Amino acid sequence: MEQIDFVLLRGLAREAGHWGNFVDRVESQDFCQSAYALDLPGMGRFHKISSPLSVGEMAEFIMAEIEQLPRNPRAPLVLLSVSLGSMVAIELAHRYPQKFSKIILMNVSVASLSPIHHRLMLSAWKSMVKIMAQKSPRAREQAVLQMVSNNAEAQGRVLSQWEEIAKKRSPKPANVLRQLIAAAAFRLPKQRPLCPMVIFASESDRMVDVRCSKKLAQHWQIPIHTHPSAGHELALDAPEWVIEKVAESLSL
Structure with missing residues (x-):
């Protein structure tokens, strides 16, 4: 199998750092040349x-x-995205279908x-x-994890990392609101993008109803592949499952 570059895109009020070691897990796979976690504007380093x-x-x-990544532009490029990041991935696939060999959408919804x-x-x-009522970064991130994750062990493992991210680069409330407005206004392109797409979704997502992903898959x-117990943070709760499904989707 030809080695592939991956670009990972995060969701609402999250940044590249919230992928944790998942980026390294992807990059360690035989099918991966390089993996890049990028920040949406208004988040992370922006x-x-x-x-x-x-x-x-x-x-x-x-x-x-x-376009600025230090990669071979002729190498296949896959977008791996979650939630709001998946809306961005859909739009990228619509505007630049020739740029991507596959689009992977996780827990996606469209208005x-x-x-x-x-x-x-x-x-x-x-x-x-x-979450908004919490005054300390740790309490706030703990409340976020309780909303997006169904894996208590994973929550405990990343809480301190997420707390540090919040202390260093907490998103401005205005930017979170602007992201919500953008997500609410997003509409699907009239035609499905030409590049291949696949959806991963969590049956037990308590943030975004799994029916949203299923409706897009049907439309x-x-x-579509669904995990029975993971929360909205599919890559946090079930990273090995996600990587397994990525490998399967690339072999098709």
């Missing part, structure tokens, strides 16, 4: 700039970042197919109120 109000602008920002109470479940709204006739 936390001081304003987040765009459209997914299209985010996609153009990420495309500019991809044109799913109602708001599925895209962000009622329990998640309640959790977000609790565009995209293969």
Whole structure:
């Protein structure tokens, strides 16, 4: 199998650092040449700039970042994305289909197919109120983990890392709001992008209803694989499963 470069894109109010050691896990696979975790504008190393109000602008920002990566431009490139990052990946695939050999979407939702109470479940709204009420970075990140992860061991393993990220590069509330606005406004392209796509989803996601991913899979006739117990943070709760499914999807 030809070695592939991966670009990983995060979701709402998250940054590249929240992938933890998952990037290294991907890069250690025989099928991977290099793996790059990129930050959306307004997050991570770009936390001081304003987040765009459209997914299209985010996609153009990420495309500019991809063009600057120290990689062989002729090597196959796969996007591995979650949630809001998956909306950006869809837009990139629509605008630059020739650039990507495959798009992997995890726990994705789009307004044109799913109602708001599925895209962000009622329990998640309640959790977000609790998160915003926390005064310390540790308590806030612990509340986030309780919302997005169903794996207590994994939560305990990354809590201190997420706390440090929050202390160093906590996203501005205005940027989180701007991301929410962009996500709410995003609509699917009229035509499915030409490059191959696959969806991974969590049946037990308590943030985004799994029906959102299933509706997109049905609408565009995209293969979908679901994990029975992982939460929204699929790569945190079930990293080996994700890597196994990535390998399977690349062999098709």
